[in-house]
Amino acid sequence: MKLSKLFLFTTKEFPKDAEIISDKYLRKSNLLVKSHSGFFYYSPLLTRSLHKIRAIIDKEMERAGAQEVLMPILMKKELWEESGRWDNYINAKIMFHLRNRKDVEMCLGPTHEEAFTDFVRRFITSYKQLPIILYQQNTKFRDEIRPRFGLMRTSEFIMKDAYSFDYNQAGLDAAYQTMRAAYKRIFDTIGLHYIIVQADSGAIGGSGSEEFMVTADSGEDTILYCDDCDYAANVEKAESLLDTVIYEETGTAIQKLHTPDIKSVEELVEFTKIPNNQMIKTIIFKMIYEDREKFVAVLMRGDLEINEIKLQNLYDCLEVKKASEEEVVTLTKAQVGFAGPFNLNPEIELIGDHSIKSVKYFLCGLNTTDYHYINVCFGRDIAMPKTYELKLAREHDLCPRCGKQRLKQKMGIEVGHIFKLGTKYSEKMNALILDEAGNKVPMKMGCYGIGTSRIISAAIEQHHDDKGIIWPIAIAPYHITIIPTIDKPGVIIDKAEEIYNKLNDNGFEVLFDDRGVSFGFKMKDAELIGIPYIVVFGKKTVDGLCELTIRKTNQTIEMGIDKLQDFLRDSLNK
């Protein structure tokens, strides 16, 4: 491709509203152009990179035995009501939906479990027809509350989603492992550094799930991991062990303490000099179900935070919200900051985190404004409520698997997520088969997603320098760009074009910068758009020499023009 013909319009200035480096470079180069909030135009170069990512995924899906299909983007409400997710997604306000002229309500697919399950159940009736894995790479829509970070979080994006169907757990486990291995090959081929972490399965549902996280400071997800034993988890899911705290057996009796307008744990520590791990805070939550609401008070050791996702999973509700100030006042008859396990409104269920079990002689609220109890003991002063794992794991906590090493923290970009769905959809949608014994059983499903378009951002977050993008070879839009230093008719331009034609004819992916702009301009562009090999034809062309710069290392090699093709072939085949 000649650059004089290429639809490429780089700028000198960074876009004003870009926050992360991938978005800055993508939009400075206009490889990516914002249409409106959450929606983008992809330029020709970026589209080439996208196709390369798609092709790598296709190849590995084929190898893993998955078959490509296409599902409708617009789906009927009825299909989503079968799985029970219509209300879920509408309630969460993350789904675009509309009506056609006949007033049939439809949604723009945010994910396709329902469609694939419907497709498969029409034809699969026997265990003998299984296993099956189907996938598509299609446009998805999510009405993001706040699209941001360029291609990282958009309302319209391209995703690869695969679905496996089996008749027993062993089959599902095997499909899951097959896809997991395929994912590793995909991200290795593209050239991304990633961590596989345990994850919460969120609105998709199901049992086990793991996420593939591209590590980058700009990532939106927090990962906790152990260097010793391979434990790694999304903070949403992560567990941890706490250091043992020794509480002195003072035998001191429970006592009511006047704490005027002192509400937060920090203020109480300041006021009472009692350490925060000897306090128990009470947070009131509102669990929202389809048809009802329920209030729950959670007791948590004062130095720890509550993981609301764990809470939501425990109660299996649509949404968990902190109770509003008005609700707290109405329910506890006290100002916010004085809730506690004592004198609690019986409408509120009381539970605790495991961390409260060992705390003795602690401070807590009693639902009376401006007062707290001190020296409270479970068993002596009040019964211990049921406890669950509800705390937010932190960096420096002990690893829950090996118990020895401290957890470390990194930020990650979620580029892949694999789930064992089990029978969540097949049961509700009546996707049944006959097993060996002649019983009708729901199919065991798995689902496996890759953020095809998000990989572009993730790759640039990991591969760039102060000049621009450094595309990994596997997804570079072109591999080589040839730059003549002078555009006037003469030896330089003739030779450069001759080599360009030769490389092109021999199957190389090569650009030729034949624009009538200065040398510096061409170099800046080549670096910004991240072409792996830059070949300059200058004064020494008459001596049969050219210069090759390797974008990644910034290393420049002078070589005979006759040696160039072999050198490039060797380099690209590595």
Place this chain on the structure above:
RNA sequence: CGGGGUAUAGCGUAGUCCGGCUAUCGCGCCUGCUUUGGGAGCAGGAGGUCGCAGGUUCAAAUCCUGCUACCCCGACCA
């Protein structure tokens, strides 16, 4: 959804507080000449419903009211 902010040429902006001449500057664009090893120089030129609608005024980019879009923080979210 709450808080904060922005909207002037393709892009980035000055002017807005304190209303007043032909709306500023840079990049980009067009023509010509000179240039070409790190985003070229000179000369000339085109390009604007000042986000939209209404109001106040002799006079509105500027003041008032309403609306819309976009951005940031939070909440929220595969």
